[in-house]
Amino acid sequence: MTNPFTYGGVVGNGEFCNRTQELADLSQTMRSCGRCFVYAERRMGKTSLVMRALDKLPKKSFVPVYVDLWPTDGSASFATTTARAITSAAETKTTKLLEFGKAMFGRLRPSVSLDDSGQPKVEFGIDGRSVSKTDLTEVLAAPQSLAVRSGKTVVVVFDEFQQIADYEDDLAERQIRSSIQHHKNVAYLFLGSRKHLLQSMFLDQSRPLYRSAMHYPVGPIATKHWQPFIAKRFADANKTFSNPLISELCEATQGHPFYTQHLCHVLWSLIEPGSEVSAAQIDQAVAELLRRESHAYVILWESLTKNEQRFLRGLADRETPPQPFSSDFTRQYGLRSASNAQRAAGSLVAKDLIEREAASYVINDRFLRLWISQLQS
Structure with a gap:
């Protein structure tokens, strides 16, 4: 059997543990065109959570736009990354991509090419010049224009939003506030993993985005939800994992999704079909994980x-x-x-x-x- 415990990437439906209430809350925010600041520790599963909520939206009524800001380093890359995400969400055909790009983002010089798999992709170039307020206004006006043009609700997700705190200036931050406060039929979710940076952006009265979105923290998953999830995946492979020992495992990982799934992945590989998990085997799985990470931890510790x-x-x-x-x-x-x-x-x-x-x-x-x-x- 394929190991049923996955970690390190966006988790699909079959690998998703609970989050029923969170899914309902975020889906309601999307449907009501709300503004929401979703924050959690790294690897807590916020991206997987929001992507699943997006997947549940009916395509005939919603246009999901996912913008990954992790690789951005300033207003220029913010503008081109956001423009690319909006264009790709709106159109898929090569001719339509270029047509939409020129209509919405003419200042950013759109062009279309094929990626390695032969699929069309849109690119934007600013010829080395600085991005102006006018450029950002054009980019940030696009979600509202797309909502009007399509007759659908547009849901914009800015992932790793704390990146803009490290930009060379606050131009993008100021323009976001200026633009989105006038938008209708557009929902905005701001995702981030460095809580202290995000809270300074949304709770500091001197910052442009002060109180511009409701706060929604995403925390660990309770042991009572992990128990049936973990036990079933072991049972499906004819392996037994008792609830008391699952509780011990969750205590070690503090219910954090990434670390719980990772430890279960290693433990599942150690247990033979027809066997029952023991406390010693949990210790063995932990020891194996720490052995793999030991070199990196030693370097970190000494720094x-x-x-x-x-x-x-x-x-x-x-x-x-x-x-x-x-x-x-x-x-x-x-x-x-x-x-x-x-x-x-x-x-x-x-x-x-x-x-x-x-x-x-x-x-x-x-x-x-x-x-x-x-x-x-």
Whole structure:
């Protein structure tokens, strides 16, 4: 059998665990032309979640536009990437692609060619010049124009939206706010994984996008939802995995979808058909994963300051989120003062190694957390 546990990419319908409420909420936002800021830790499955919600929309009534901003580095690449996504969502035929591109994005000099598989693709060139406010206005007006032209609701998803915080200026950020507030029959979802950057964009009164979208956090999946999902996939291969041991596995991964699926993938490969999963085999699967990642973790660990290492040790050592600036925490882990702990936390957040969670922090990489725990023991 093919291993039923997948990780590292967009998860399809058959590999999707729960998220029933999240799907219903985001689908409603799309159908009602809302504005939504969807944030989660990296690999939490927000892209898979939103893509599944898009897939459920009837094609006769909706035009989904997915814009991946991860490779963009400024207003110019934002403009061309967004224009390409809108054009590709609106048309598929070569002649229609160019016609639509010229009608909507004439300033960006559209052209059409064939990709490696022989399918038409549209490209935009700005001849090395800087992108102006007029260029961005043209690009960001396109979703509303497409809604009017098609008679459908357009749903625009900007993935990895925190990238625009690193652009050379705030031109794109300002123009997004200026444009979308006037759009009807267009829904906008802003996805991101660096919560502190995204929250500064949407919660800071001095930023253009302040309070321009509702907030929707996506968190881990509860053990009660993982239990039937995991047990069935083992049972389908004539392998038994009891609920108490599934709970132990989920405790190790803290219910994080990527790490739970990854650990299950390795464990499933270790178990022979007709066998039952044991606690020792879960430990064996964890050991194998940490062996694979050990070299990278050692390099990372050695790049950290002593106080950063101490702060991470404190987070990894606690089953429940600690109070990281308390005297008990700073004394136990050698940080000596709350100010030292605060500086270490700020640096680790900036390095995307930890994320604020209520009044504490979590280590983003759940396997790094286990590696640090083993390092201490």
